[in-house]
Amino acid sequence: MLTDAFQRQIEYLRISLTDKCNLRCRYCVPPDGVKLRSHEDILSLEEILRVVSLMTDMGVKRVRFTGGEPLIRKNALGLIRDVASLPSHPMIAMTTNGVFLPEYIDDLYEAGLRDINISLDTLRADVYEMITGSDDLGKVLRSIDMCLDKGMSVKINVVPLQGINEDDLEDLAQMARTKVDAVRFIELMPIGCANAYKGLSNDDVKERLKAIYGVGSGTCAPGIISGPAEYVTYEGFKGKVGFISPLSHKFCDRCNRIRLTCDGRLRLCLASDQSIDLKTLLRSGASDETIKEAITEGVKGKNRCHGFNDRNDTRSNMIGIGG
Numbered sequence: 001m002l003t004d005a006f007q008r009q010i011e012y013l014r015i016s017l018t019d020k021c022n023l024r025c026r027y028c029v030p031p032d033g034v035k036l037r038s039h040e041d042i043l044s045l046e047e048i049l050r051v052v053s054l055m056t057d058m059g060v061k062r063v064r065f066t067g068g069e070p071l072i073r074k075n076a077l078g079l080i081r082d083v084a085s086l087p088s089h090p091m092i093a094m095t096t097n098g099v100f101l102p103e104y105i106d107d108l109y110e111a112g113l114r115d116i117n118i119s120l121d122t123l124r125a126d127v128y129e130m131i132t133g134s135d136d137l138g139k140v141l142r143s144i145d146m147c148l149d150k151g152m153s154v155k156i157n158v159v160p161l162q163g164i165n166e167d168d169l170e171d172l173a174q175m176a177r178t179k180v181d182a183v184r185f186i187e188l189m190p191i192g193c194a195n196a197y198k199g200l201s202n203d204d205v206k207e208r209l210k211a212i213y214g215v216g217s218g219t220c221a222p223g224i225i226s227g228p229a230e231y232v233t234y235e236g237f238k239g240k241v242g243f244i245s246p247l248s249h250k251f252c253d254r255c256n257r258i259r260l261t262c263d264g265r266l267r268l269c270l271a272s273d274q275s276i277d278l279k280t281l282l283r284s285g286a287s288d289e290t291i292k293e294a295i296t297e298g299v300k301g302k303n304r305c306h307g308f309n310d311r312n313d314t315r316s317n318m319i320g321i322g323g
Ligand code: SAM
Pocket: 021, 027, 028, 066, 067, 068, 069, 070, 095, 096, 097, 117, 118, 119, 120, 157, 158, 159, 186, 187, 188, 189, 190, 191, 194, 318, 319, 321, 322, 323
């Protein structure tokens, strides 16, 4: 078991496979882009596999691939296959913008991926283009249908933004009525370029949905599968609507996650630069035991709670962390 100083068990590893993305979501990527890491600075797929293998030995049960855009990483499929074949059999998931899924969906399914989160903030092409800088909305909608046709678990992640996609929230929630397993509203976190925008509190989002769908009933306490979301089911809905509210309803006391950035840092909290430099260790010829020891010790330094409500993070951008 990997346990921090506050007795939280770390069971969930999010892995950013790359800092590159095909989209330019305004609140995630700064207007002048980000300085991309060089090839040597990025962990190889073998190095990532080794970290996953060690961490699943230590109690990690769930692995999520993210980015940048994870499907941009060359041979991400091979890594997913290898992780799925580990004797520890971790649960595998991916967070993607969905644009490249039509090309990869068959192979991803064959590699063992069954759980996918697709980020989608609007159903209107003009707003999609305004947020992401791309006209790929049709591809994303097709991807969602393709994943559903395969019988995969599909969750839609939405970041509500004041004055930008406020009018889309009801329609996006509607996708959980007949289509997807869950639509989840995530409060905008004040990281880097996101500070130029205002998010909506999930209390406001719930009020808006209540006017149309009623109060709903609570389901599924946050946990290793459901993550930090509080889920609600509305009458007549097949799927759930989730609210991830790091600002209005902190869930740090239940935080069970840790993040591996593409340059090999094990980041202890989304809101803090505190990290363990695994890349240097991996490349110094360290033994498995030495690396495990560094992780065990390092994790003890995980903050009790994020500091987003007191200060904004102006140094990082979400594209470099992976959400
Ligand atoms: N490219 C992939 C995608 O779009 O899903 C994975 C990486 S992206 C950084 C992961 C998630 O982080 C997306 O759902 C995105 O909307 C969310 N995100 C980015 N910046 C955020 C912020 N400041 N606050 C909350 N969520 C954010």
